[in-house]
Amino acid sequence: MAATTVHKKPTLLSLEATPSSPHGPRRQQPRLLYLKGRTVIRLPAVMGILNVTPDSFSDGGRYLDPSKAVDHAIKMEAEGASIIDIGGESTRPGAAEVPADEELRRILPVIRALQPKLGCPISVDTRKASVAEAVLAEGASIINDVSGLSFDPAMARTVARFDAGLVIMHMRGTPATMARMARYRDLIGEVKNALAHASERALEAGVKRSRIILDPGIGFAKTLGHNLKLLVALPSIVELGYPVLVGVSRKSFVRTLSGASPEQLLMGSAAAAAIAIFNGASIVRVHDVAPTVATIKMAAALAKAATRRIR
Numbered sequence: 001m002a003a004t005t006v007h008k009k010p011t012l013l014s015l016e017a018t019p020s021s022p023h024g025p026r027r028q029q030p031r032l033l034y035l036k037g038r039t040v041i042r043l044p045a046v047m048g049i050l051n052v053t054p055d056s057f058s059d060g061g062r063y064l065d066p067s068k069a070v071d072h073a074i075k076m077e078a079e080g081a082s083i084i085d086i087g088g089e090s091t092r093p094g095a096a097e098v099p100a101d102e103e104l105r106r107i108l109p110v111i112r113a114l115q116p117k118l119g120c121p122i123s124v125d126t127r128k129a130s131v132a133e134a135v136l137a138e139g140a141s142i143i144n145d146v147s148g149l150s151f152d153p154a155m156a157r158t159v160a161r162f163d164a165g166l167v168i169m170h171m172r173g174t175p176a177t178m179a180r181m182a183r184y185r186d187l188i189g190e191v192k193n194a195l196a197h198a199s200e201r202a203l204e205a206g207v208k209r210s211r212i213i214l215d216p217g218i219g220f221a222k223t224l225g226h227n228l229k230l231l232v233a234l235p236s237i238v239e240l241g242y243p244v245l246v247g248v249s250r251k252s253f254v255r256t257l258s259g260a261s262p263e264q265l266l267m268g269s270a271a272a273a274a275i276a277i278f279n280g281a282s283i284v285r286v287h288d289v290a291p292t293v294a295t296i297k298m299a300a301a302l303a304k305a306a307t308r309r310i311r
């Protein structure tokens, strides 16, 4: 159902241009994300996180029961999420790989139960082409590949075959090894180059340009300082010409800087999401949908004001 639904959130403001920045010139921001069929997402948008894992760092174990997962997804959509991102494998630092059949055992019942109830598109957070193939056949619209096409050589072709959306995220190594790979000579240049190359590979495999979303991979082979620098320098990634997704929600750098209580985590995550949107991000991936929707409305309005002459 989601793949043929025109899904517009009239409540969210359009983001017209990124503010001027030492990291790049102003450029027009995409206002809409076109997915397969007649599905259109108005940008900026919120992607709600639904982890159906026993061990995710924030919500692990809470939505293992498919009926709880479905209720939570419907709640997030009602709160203003434009995409629901379902994950069956934790990618927290040190996490071990989950076999494809176990990932599918966690995800498929939730997609099947959600499809008839959800208006917005479903994204699936997976690095494996066989998982992508199965969930796209069940009606998912987007594959969120945190490996940025580096884990499974068949991923881009699989996404292209289904004409699905593709989130290409930057990381190094795997969740098990990435912590020791957080060394860069030119952080922004290296992340930007890697994303540019991965998007070229996606295009060569047949993924449509309009389906590609880039993500600098906050927390993936990045130190606290790298995360902050990437958020500040986001206009440089936006310059590549694709919508940019940013995931900061409840991550460890937020915990370190803002505090670990639920309220502190929420405030720190919302502040980082606001800066991401102000600096040109089109989508933020979050656990707390309602407060983030309110936050990014303000951030998008400020970004718009930054590009307008006020008399």
Ligand code: HH2
Residues within 6 Å of the ligand: 049, 051, 053, 055, 056, 057, 058, 059, 087, 089, 090, 091, 092, 125, 144, 145, 146, 167, 169, 215, 217, 218, 245, 246, 247, 248, 285
């Ligand atoms: N972060 C996580 C997982 N998937 N996908 C994208 N595109 N960007 C991100 O920043 C991102 C992501 C990690 O967060 P979470 O899903 O809450 O935890 P876990 O991986 O432990 O399930």
